Amino acid sequence: MHIELKRGSSTKLYIQIALTLADRIRSGLIEPGTRLPSVRKMTADLGVSLVTVSKAYAELEAIQLITCSQGKGCYVRGAQEMEQTEGMDKNQQAERNHDNNTPWNWQMALVDYLPRAQLWRHFDASPQVQYELHMSAIQPELLPTTEIINSAYRLSSDHPERMAAYGSFQGDRELRQTFAGHFAERGLQVVPERMLITSGTQQGIDLVARTFVGPGDVVYMEAPTYTGAIDVFTSRGAKIITVPMDGEGMRIDLLTRLCDTYPPKLIYTIPTYHNPTGVTMSARRRAQLLNLAQSYHCLILEDDPFADLYFRDSPPASIKSMDATGHVVYIKSFSKVLSPGCRVACAIAEGSVLTRLVAAKSTADLGSPLLTQKALQSFIQHQYSSYIVRLREELYARLQAASDVLEEYRVPGMYWVLPEGGLNLWLQLPDGLDMRELHRQSLAAGVSFLPGSACYVGETDTASLRICFTVTNLKGLCEGLRVLCGVIQKVMPRQGGTTADRLPLI
């Protein structure tokens, strides 16, 4: 048996051996009933003295992990012998025993570098959910899927040999050329050489983070913000500082003061129809933010999936369109608006920031699949403009319907601001409302939503939630919201009622 010993350590060798063995026994790596190597064998294996091993085994026996008897050797005790099993019912016990017996129990001792991702936890499919309002997406029937499939088919069957080759790490040049035209119409002059095609915004954020963000680097984000971005920056060990928002977006005044103390490495923002709040950053604030980045020589990561989805006026120009000095990495997703099944986004950057991102992309996956890139190209070139006009009207109709239902079934203390575009509506609920209970009851009643806590770095237990008003059909949206309002009403803390008096359960 191998045990790694630190010979120079202040922890005595027999303690090191005992601790390691105890860990392995407790984690199930060494199973109950296993005979430990003899003292003599262990002595030889580890190159230590007989006394050291004997003392280690005595320690393990003292804490009742093993049983030793003269002539028979030392055995790991059974789970039943080790644990107080009182208060544990039969089922729980069976489950525990089952767990201990899985052959990959040893994996529990395998260290990883992954903070538990939040996103993952909130998207478990729940069979009883009839109205799925938790996911920020567009109802499949509204998306031009058939057109995209047809154009992919046309392009790829005309040139099958293209699909048979690895594409460029940076992304298909023709698609980037198409994007150049698309962005130019939106006031963003950019050549294909400055673009990097990524597999959705999520990968774009991840590439920026793995390239430029490391342990202790300061990253600013809006509070609340996109759950998936929190996961990424957390996984890089960043020091995340969140900045409150008001009706004009991120509070740049607060950000500036914070930057004096904690100079930023990167500022992540969703300036337009922000996820989850729906707020749009004013043109003035955008200019201030860019200015700040320039004086601190830090990057802005501008995540812009919704800019085309305005309901009346188009939003202020992107921060990127004002950026003459390469401080902004701009990511435009086409996943949500066109095809979640294709997962295509475009990142724009300059200078060495771009080349470093391309290198990161090559390490991550050698470049995005050509097929999905080709699928979008022709549609964006020829049909996107007319499609998006119809889509906006459709989405706006849903927002108005959602607003009507919410007004009608409004619960006192609940409020919201209607967004001027995008997919998300942020509901503030009365303080003191038990959000966990609301979520549980709402799911049981068939309605899913994203709890506001998922959008905060510290997972503050805020009385807020996000619903997406575009993901179901109009009827489902209205019914779902009615059900949700009913559940909120039910869970509401009543003045002088019983819910407020509950004692905490420890």
Add this chain to the structure above:
Amino acid sequence: MHIELKRGSSTKLYIQIALTLADRIRSGLIEPGTRLPSVRKMTADLGVSLVTVSKAYAELEAIQLITCSQGKGCYVRGAQEMEQTEGMDKNQQAERNHDNNTPWNWQMALVDYLPRAQLWRHFDASPQVQYELHMSAIQPELLPTTEIINSAYRLSSDHPERMAAYGSFQGDRELRQTFAGHFAERGLQVVPERMLITSGTQQGIDLVARTFVGPGDVVYMEAPTYTGAIDVFTSRGAKIITVPMDGEGMRIDLLTRLCDTYPPKLIYTIPTYHNPTGVTMSARRRAQLLNLAQSYHCLILEDDPFADLYFRDSPPASIKSMDATGHVVYIKSFSKVLSPGCRVACAIAEGSVLTRLVAAKSTADLGSPLLTQKALQSFIQHQYSSYIVRLREELYARLQAASDVLEEYRVPGMYWVLPEGGLNLWLQLPDGLDMRELHRQSLAAGVSFLPGSACYVGETDTASLRICFTVTNLKGLCEGLRVLCGVIQKVMPRQGGTTADRLPLI
């Protein structure tokens, strides 16, 4: 202007200001000709005394970075004034000035976490290359691209709504079900729940690394090995230890001895038709390797893109097929064999190793595109078996042709072992041959190859190279190899000749 000052520092404030400004001027952030803020303005901006700013400016003037004159203020001096320009020709000077003037020059001061990726450097498109033998891939005409496009079209136009939804993080269930049948035929019994679809092998390796490998963790690899895997583990800050190979694959005897001193966190291997050497690990060594992983409680990452491409006998069973304890993460790529344009691979793992990889995938990109997953499903189900038989014959014919040419044009001191499957042929060249010169001349003559040094962690300047015998057509392969042999002949160090006598150029 903002300057971050450390008030408690032992460096005086005026020195801090002068140093910061000097940095900004030298890096081009503050351009030549810029007027610095007045002493009074700077005093107010920084909250320091007039004297402090005056002394800082005086310092900058003393080292000739700025010029100050009474009443006019202080200006940053021009590049010509700052530098000794003697010995620099006009072109160089123009280039320098150009560089200094790019608005994103500040980015050079932006720290990143990206070791320079090797892969990236070796795949620059070179217009003069007629015979591209550097890339490990299959000639596009041999791939079933049309069939795949047709089946993607059929599946997706029958169910357009599917393409319009985000898929599962873990990958499309139907595709995983199809893979289960595929693996079962190959002696690997695995349920869909244990699979994770990734965007090619590269992403699979990257996900394993970002989850389980961190700074200082010991990763073992074969030497030589796949360039892209080196990049990934290097980027995680791993301590990479390479293990020599012989005709039976990785030297497990050496590995075992190394593990005593440096316990492994992960062992990366390509056991079948290894990239770049083509060697296959024996069944005995596979069992030993698994045994070793079990006793060290470490992971094996088994990268297996070529197993179906055997020329006569099928290779030994995969290490994964012997793994009852979840020590092996197995990655099977379908990119090379079916469609580089789809970038689909399947990772197999168990227990918490699998769930942690799925969490990492959700952070990396929310799951692979559905379109590319659907594209492969029907082909693998119905046509793969007959396709692969034909493909094997075709590839084997190329290997034989390559062997014939190499025998005919063989240069003394050059040797190789014909692989029993796969795409790669590893050529050993005479020691002392100038590999850089060979590469330069070979590219100039129109033939690309992968220099052996790209496949070593330390980029040892080994006299070896990898060619892919399946990436061009038969004629191109033979012509390319003839040209390459000619260039090798030319660059060969001659006994008593002049090349060996060359003095190093410093």
